[in-house]
Amino acid sequence: MVRVTKVDLSPRPVEAMSPRQLERRESLIAAALALVNEIGVERLQMKQVCERSGVALGTAYRYFSSKDHLLAAAIAEWHRLLLADLVSELRGPRGGLGTTDRVVRFVRHGMRAYQRQPQLARLRVAVAASTDPFASEALQGMARADNAALQAVMAEVPTAASDLVRHIVGHAWQGELTAWVTGRTTLGDARRRLEDVVRLVLTPYDTP
Amino acid sequence: MVRVTKVDLSPRPVEAMSPRQLERRESLIAAALALVNEIGVERLQMKQVCERSGVALGTAYRYFSSKDHLLAAAIAEWHRLLLADLVSELRGPRGGLGTTDRVVRFVRHGMRAYQRQPQLARLRVAVAASTDPFASEALQGMARADNAALQAVMAEVPTAASDLVRHIVGHAWQGELTAWVTGRTTLGDARRRLEDVVRLVLTPYDTP
DNA sequence: GGGGCAAGTAGAACGCGTTCTCGTCGGACG
């Protein structure tokens, strides 16, 4: 008797999961984030994540197509929380701040968050180049959230023009983060340069 | 009798190699580049590189600290050749071209080169996030060459201002390349956006 | 309640990057 069944093709979409499954999924992501903060992404192994979250190794691969996919989902989730923080933080001292200053503050605080948890910066950089389609999808979602947050912070700039500006800022952020965690620049230089980029591309639109 | 000797700490610097060794090193890089073009970086294995270049596996690791290091050296070499091509190509039709148009042409031709050898684009992206210090060093050299080439192409812009601009273009290039090879955007969109970035950050300096 | 099946568990197996072992070679130095 010949079995032709192919199983385990690809992870079930999040929206089609039962509550129990969503719970397991979250527990995997939480364990991954915690372990990355404790020991760093390069020493993290799937077996540990599974042990800590109480999920069998084979099952983890039913939820995430690869280690990259799990890590991408984890950093995307964290980054989304960070963006929400940054945006709401800027709602407070918004009075008297021009667009440029607001965006500079946005990226400065963002960089500081990564500085406080450098392992997450390494995680973001390590995962950015993944070719796993599921990981890539998670990262695309992260990029979209990034764009939306920037859009919210620089509401004065017309959308048509701001689209390019947002991409520039996004790329510069990712690039400087990469240069920092791979030791090609210092954190201070990275932060300074990123802020300079923001100032350069935004001052034309500033109308104080 | 106890041996305490630790060997193989790190690869011998290129400038301290004998001619025979430089030859082996080059042959490893050449084999890696050829194989990446043939089968792609994700299917490339160290064993194949060693077989094709006639170097033993252990010996390869005496020249390069890791697969990442070898691949970084390979893409850096190729990218340097590309830059030389791009710069010399712009020496021809330089008459009548403003700085912006020159740089736009520069990145357009650069993107086209990666389009012709998409496996090398994947290679560049895959290796960009490496944390191996030796790979990182090779990439830093590549980034410097990139900067120098851009500097040559936009000679009219004062150095102080052009430094930031060059970083912006470099980051946007890397970012769009990444978005393309990971399937988050199309090649056409990536090329267009990169050229738009160049135009946005350079037109203020254009003095026709 | 019972039968059937997708989903879960535990852990062995496999592939490839990296390291280790050990025998051989080649070239500098007496």
Add this chain to the structure above:
DNA sequence: CGTCCGACGAGAACGCGTTCTACTTGCCCC
């Protein structure tokens, strides 16, 4: 010319991501 020692070749060994196997559990439908 002989000797010594670091570099090389061949391939086994090891670690971890990923997949596979065999068994068990939970859930839907009759």
